[in-house]
Amino acid sequence: MEQMKAADYQGALNSFEQARRYNDSAAAAHLGLGITYFHLRNDQCAERELNRALEINPREVIAYQFLGELYYRKDDIDSAASYWEKAVALDPSASGLRARLERVRKEHKTEKDFTQDVTVHFLVKYEGREKIEDGRIVLRILEDAYGEIGRALSYYPDHEIQVILYSDQQFQEITDAPGWSDGIYDGKIRISLGGIEKNTQGLRRTLYHEYTHAVVRAIMPRVPTWLNEGLAQYFEGREIDERQKEILRCIAQAGKLPPHSNLKGSFMGLGSEQAVFAYLISLSSVRYMIDSFGMYRVKDVLEELAAGTDTDSAISKSIMLSYEEFDSNWKRSLE
Numbered sequence: 001m002e003q004m005k006a007a008d009y010q011g012a013l014n015s016f017e018q019a020r021r022y023n024d025s026a027a028a029a030h031l032g033l034g035i036t037y038f039h040l041r042n043d044q045c046a047e048r049e050l051n052r053a054l055e056i057n058p059r060e061v062i063a064y065q066f067l068g069e070l071y072y073r074k075d076d077i078d079s080a081a082s083y084w085e086k087a088v089a090l091d092p093s094a095s096g097l098r099a100r101l102e103r104v105r106k107e108h109k110t111e112k113d114f115t116q117d118v119t120v121h122f123l124v125k126y127e128g129r130e131k132i133e134d135g136r137i138v139l140r141i142l143e144d145a146y147g148e149i150g151r152a153l154s155y156y157p158d159h160e161i162q163v164i165l166y167s168d169q170q171f172q173e174i175t176d177a178p179g180w181s182d183g184i185y186d187g188k189i190r191i192s193l194g195g196i197e198k199n200t201q202g203l204r205r206t207l208y209h210e211y212t213h214a215v216v217r218a219i220m221p222r223v224p225t226w227l228n229e230g231l232a233q234y235f236e237g238r239e240i241d242e243r244q245k246e247i248l249r250c251i252a253q254a255g256k257l258p259p260h261s262n263l264k265g266s267f268m269g270l271g272s273e274q275a276v277f278a279y280l281i282s283l284s285s286v287r288y289m290i291d292s293f294g295m296y297r298v299k300d301v302l303e304e305l306a307a308g309t310d311t312d313s314a315i316s317k318s319i320m321l322s323y324e325e326f327d328s329n330w331k332r333s334l335e
């Protein structure tokens, strides 16, 4: 379990396999194997082990939960919902799961008549045949992003990435995203198509941004938010203008910049002003990291994290500075 928490899935797989060999009728070993295979994207083995856990213990809520995740990932919403219903029936206090089930039902209702279009790497869904050209534009931009970001990070996700295009209203209903956001990545890229014909440049930025999140997640599911959002903004081509530089300089000189460790959690709950600031700091520090150490060092940080290294050591191993030294060097660069 500790290995799995640290995202060392290969290590966790070996440990759970050993546990299973000691006692093949222990539900926990099969459950652990199932969840680990799920993270390793070995769906077939994941399903087999989760079902085995349920044969041994039919009340294993978490097995139902992960079977739901598995089918949700495969875009089989009906099967996902039926597994989550079983989980909620067994554990009515699972409010997070109940909320997810509600959301997935809404999502299903909205998207069941959506049109689909695919390339080698992406599947895009949208409403109405008249949007066919919009779908094509989105796929073309995403294939560009796949190539460019792939070359920069030397990483190409090996699974199809789903992209769903919504009207502004659908986007608000489905995602509960804050008003300032026009795209999210939650395992699928979801985009509000409000201004597509009007502003293709804006669409390009949003798609590059969300696709970066998909790549980062594929390398390592748990990355500090400042690093994740900094990279996403870097690849969308966002610049820090003179006014923002001046703001950063003032705050840095006053010694009021937060340490990076305060920016590792989600930005989703932030008010719009705080969010603007958190994104700005993220972009500024990731740019500093890229300019000072090179993109391949940033990739090293991601890979160290993926290998189960904690953030402090991942940074110090990759850029030869401690987390605090990186923090203070970046702050000094702003003054």
Ligand SMILES: [Zn+2]
Binding pocket: 209, 213, 229, 232
């Ligand atoms: Zn983002």
